[in-house]
Amino acid sequence: MSTSARAYHHGDLRAALVESAVEMLEAGEAYSMRAVARRAGVSPTAPYRHFPDRDALDSAIAVEGFDDLRDALAQALGSAPAAAGPVDVLGELGVAYVSFALRRPALFRLMFGNECDEESSDRVQASQALHAVLGDVIARLFPGRVTPELATALWSLAHGLAFLHLDGKYRPEPADEVAGRVRAAVSALLGLNAG
Amino acid sequence: MSTSARAYHHGDLRAALVESAVEMLEAGEAYSMRAVARRAGVSPTAPYRHFPDRDALDSAIAVEGFDDLRDALAQALGSAPAAAGPVDVLGELGVAYVSFALRRPALFRLMFGNECDEESSDRVQASQALHAVLGDVIARLFPGRVTPELATALWSLAHGLAFLHLDGKYRPEPADEVAGRVRAAVSALLGLNAG
DNA sequence: CGCGCTATGTTTGCAGTGCTTACATCAAGA
DNA sequence: TCTTGATGTAAGCACTGCAAACATAGCGCG
Numbered sequence: 001m002s003t004s005a006r007a008y009h010h011g012d013l014r015a016a017l018v019e020s021a022v023e024m025l026e027a028g029e030a031y032s033m034r035a036v037a038r039r040a041g042v043s044p045t046a047p048y049r050h051f052p053d054r055d056a057l058d059s060a061i062a063v064e065g066f067d068d069l070r071d072a073l074a075q076a077l078g079s080a081p082a083a084a085g086p087v088d089v090l091g092e093l094g095v096a097y098v099s100f101a102l103r104r105p106a107l108f109r110l111m112f113g114n115e116c117d118e119e120s121s122d123r124v125q126a127s128q129a130l131h132a133v134l135g136d137v138i139a140r141l142f143p144g145r146v147t148p149e150l151a152t153a154l155w156s157l158a159h160g161l162a163f164l165h166l167d168g169k170y171r172p173e174p175a176d177e178v179a180g181r182v183r184a185a186v187s188a189l190l191g192l193n194a195g
Numbered sequence: 196m197s198t199s200a201r202a203y204h205h206g207d208l209r210a211a212l213v214e215s216a217v218e219m220l221e222a223g224e225a226y227s228m229r230a231v232a233r234r235a236g237v238s239p240t241a242p243y244r245h246f247p248d249r250d251a252l253d254s255a256i257a258v259e260g261f262d263d264l265r266d267a268l269a270q271a272l273g274s275a276p277a278a279a280g281p282v283d284v285l286g287e288l289g290v291a292y293v294s295f296a297l298r299r300p301a302l303f304r305l306m307f308g309n310e311c312d313e314e315s316s317d318r319v320q321a322s323q324a325l326h327a328v329l330g331d332v333i334a335r336l337f338p339g340r341v342t343p344e345l346a347t348a349l350w351s352l353a354h355g356l357a358f359l360h361l362d363g364k365y366r367p368e369p370a371d372e373v374a375g376r377v378r379a380a381v382s383a384l385l386g387l388n389a390g
Numbered sequence: 391c392g393c394g395c396t397a398t399g400t401t402t403g404c405a406g407t408g409c410t411t412a413c414a415t416c417a418a419g420a
Numbered sequence: 421t422c423t424t425g426a427t428g429t430a431a432g433c434a435c436t437g438c439a440a441a442c443a444t445a446g447c448g449c450g
Contacts, residue, residue: 010428032407043429045409050427054408112362113308127364152365153380156355157348163358164351167307169322185348189384208398227436238400240438245398249437 014050016040021061025106033057058110059123065104065111066126072100073133086141087190091183093137094158098182101162102172108162131155154186161185209245211235216256220301228252253305254318260299260306261321267295268328281336282385286378288332289353293377296357297367303357326350349381356380 020039024031033054034044051057076096080089101108138151161182165172172178215234219226228249229239246252271291275284296303333346356377360367367373
């Protein structure tokens with residue numbers, strides 16, 4: 001891993017590019033093909049060997065984001081008390097969703113904010129995997145109900161909350177205030193018929 | 196209004212620029228300062244006399260969008276039977292919201308998809324006016340309830356539905372299928388405690 | 391009327407971008 | 421050893437947002 005171990009061939013440019021891009025996003029800078037290449041210490045057009053165009057890079061990064069989001073949700077599920085009620089479970093899930101969006105706003109925007117080019121099957125797949133997680137949870141929490149509509153509604157609720165906070169329609173901090181608002185919204189809608 | 200009535204001064208460039216930009220968005224093309232200027236038949240940097248930078252143009256267009264959205268919602272409210280139940284009213288409102296997003300996807304993305312620079316007070320104001328419409332309706336439909344949480348939740352629901360359709364997470368057509376999904380989501384969440 | 395002021399457009403030019411094409415360098419297998 | 425394919429480089433095109441200097445028109449005011 002010594003710097004410039006080999007002058008010409010990078011070793012794993014693709015991964016380095018994705019990493020650079022994610023770092024830049026996290027730092028709040030908008031990345032470009034060239035900036036990412038610069039950061040990886042490589043010529044401006046080198047990335048095009050690994051990504052046919054900018055959309056492809058975007059999609060690769062979005063996939064990374066979907067994976068991370070799924071992990072965050074899984075962790076929220078895992079740390080919930082085993083016998084927690086549906087409202088609590090869904091509330092925590094919503095909080096995890098929104099807090100992911102607020103912790104990594106640029107990434108979240110990238111994942112959802114522009115058209116998902118159907119081309120990138122990886123991306124479609126990653127997003128469907130995410131959908132599946134929610135579907136499973138709902139099915140487990142409400143056995144015997146019409147769950148698809150519920151899953152749609154709950155995902156939309158969390159997604160909308162995330163975006164409205166991102167866009168400053170609701171104050172995005174402090175974190176516990178946001179969490180409170182998310183829980184309140186979930187229980188305002190579900191509290192009466194699912195508690 | 197004859198073309199090139201006066202050679203040098205345009206008359207109302209600002210409005211023409213906004214109009215051009217909206218038209219381009221509607222046509223699915225991404226606009227640029229220069230493209231908008233071209234379309235208005237004016238030099239590439241002329242727009243900078245009216246908008247300090249690109250963000251300012253974006254904001255002006257977003258304001259236009261917020262106004263249109265509010266009109267669309269108002270119209271949906273107006274055309275509802277006077278004595279309709281809350282679920283129906285909110286369902287129609289949601290349908291109007293989502294259908295606006297799908298009919299003018301690029302505009303909708305512009306309005307919500309990037310950070311609302313607090314600078315543009317017009318923009319903040321337009322978005323708050325929109326918020327107020329929903330708040331009023333909720334307050335009217337559910338007198339004596341804790342309405343803020345409900346308003347938050349319902350706006351989020353509609354907003355999330357809009358974005359998930361835009362992003363292809365749900366099929367964005369045909370229109371009546373979408374409308375059905377929106378109504379189903381609303382009544383799945385509200386039907387039991389508000390019907 | 392004539393003068394100048396200000397709002398509005400124009401020209402020119404710079405740095406940065408996505409992307410293409412042609413070329414260089416390396417690793418590995420025939 | 422020679423070739424081949426994968427990877428990286430160099431040069432260049434068309435475009436972008438934006439700044440600075442300049443041109444033009446209309447208005448108020450002497």
